[in-house]
Amino acid sequence: MHKKTAFEQIFQIKGGDFINAGEPSIKIRNILKDIGIDADIIRRVAITAYEAEMNVVMYGQRGTMKLLVTPEKIVLHIQDKGQGIEDIELAMKPGFTTATEEMREMGFGAGMGLPNIKKNADRFNIRSTIGQGTKLRITFKVK
Amino acid sequence: MKNKDIKISNIIESCNLKVVCCQELSGRGIEGGYASDLLSDVMANTKAGDIWVTLQGHPNIVAVAKLKELAGIIIVNGRTPEEETLNKAKAENIIILTSNLPAFELIGRLYESGISGMR
Ligand SMILES: Nc1ncnc2c1ncn2[C@@H]1O[C@H](COP(=O)(O)OP(=O)(O)O)[C@@H](O)[C@H]1O
Ligand SMILES: [Mg+2]
Numbered sequence A: 001m002h003k004k005t006a007f008e009q010i011f012q013i014k015g016g017d018f019i020n021a022g023e024p025s026i027k028i029r030n031i032l033k034d035i036g037i038d039a040d041i042i043r044r045v046a047i048t049a050y051e052a053e054m055n056v057v058m059y060g061q062r063g064t065m066k067l068l069v070t071p072e073k074i075v076l077h078i079q080d081k082g083q084g085i086e087d088i089e090l091a092m093k094p095g096f097t098t099a100t101e102e103m104r105e106m107g108f109g110a111g112m113g114l115p116n117i118k119k120n121a122d123r124f125n126i127r128s129t130i131g132q133g134t135k136l137r138i139t140f141k142v143k
Numbered sequence B: 001m002k003n004k005d006i007k008i009s010n011i012i013e014s015c016n017l018k019v020v021c022c023q024e025l026s027g028r029g030i031e032g033g034y035a036s037d038l039l040s041d042v043m044a045n046t047k048a049g050d051i052w053v054t055l056q057g058h059p060n061i062v063a064v065a066k067l068k069e070l071a072g073i074i075i076v077n078g079r080t081p082e083e084e085t086l087n088k089a090k091a092e093n094i095i096i097l098t099s100n101l102p103a104f105e106l107i108g109r110l111y112e113s114g115i116s117g118m119r
Helices: A023-035 A039-059 A101-105 A113-120 B008-014 B039-045 B060-067 B083-092 B103-112
Strands: A007-014 A062-069 A073-080 A123-129 A133-141 B018-021 B032-035 B050-054 B072-075 B096-098
Touching: A007 A023, A007 A039, A023 A039, A023 A062, A023 B060, A039 A062, A039 A073, A039 A113, A039 A133, A039 B039, A039 B060, A113 A123, A113 B039, B008 B096, B008 B103, B018 B083, B032 B103, B039 B060, B050 B060, B050 B103, B060 B072, B060 B083, B083 B096
Parallel strands: B032 B050, B050 B072, B072 B096
Antiparallel strands: A007 A062, A062 A073, A073 A133, A123 A133, B018 B096
């Protein structure tokens, strides 16, 4: 069996920067494509990376997204220094959003980001502290 | 028969589209179609090779098209994309087309040209 070594890279995400939003997610997709990861896994990673990244852009002030690839799994760690989430259960509900009118005009704020992350991940973990920020850990099995 | 060997260049002609970025990509094949203005919906529900019909013209549509490996983007209702959208499209190799028609009308013509949303 072909044995890949573990790979790790960290990307910065700037809150409010809608112009460059998506670039970290695109880079992650490109890396996984270069490594030769299965197309369906790349599709699921791309969806979750983009949704998590956009939540930092919209609600997170500033943050980072870390990509970890091992022979067994792909892990995304996203953390931000934003306002945090008051009620995670409510935030996870399809359709729930606190996006501004301006964001919704741009097609954001469908309230489907967190539900779609959960749906596409093999494992999903979210922790948040009001006034401090939010951490997501998203895992995909590679086989 | 639907979705058979249709290229962007075919619909440029049959649907009277204007290429606002990356004419050189008009040889790309189209596998299907999807219409939505909600980015999470497009992220979740498009398939690679879909042509995406939308009202949105801001730079984020390029990242969505790139991440989902869409065939291209058609912006309807005579809207023109922002300058920054075109810069991003060039950098990421995404073809962007515009139509003066409203979405309903354009999608009908795409369907007549042989593109289906179901596959
Ligand atoms: N990183 C974050 N920091 C603070 N709040 C967040 C964060 N991510 C999500 N939220 C909250 O959870 C809600 C639902 O998020 P999501 O499901 O991605 O939908 P949307 O982004 O369309 O609102 C957001 O509207 C916001 O209130
Ligand atoms: Mg979101």
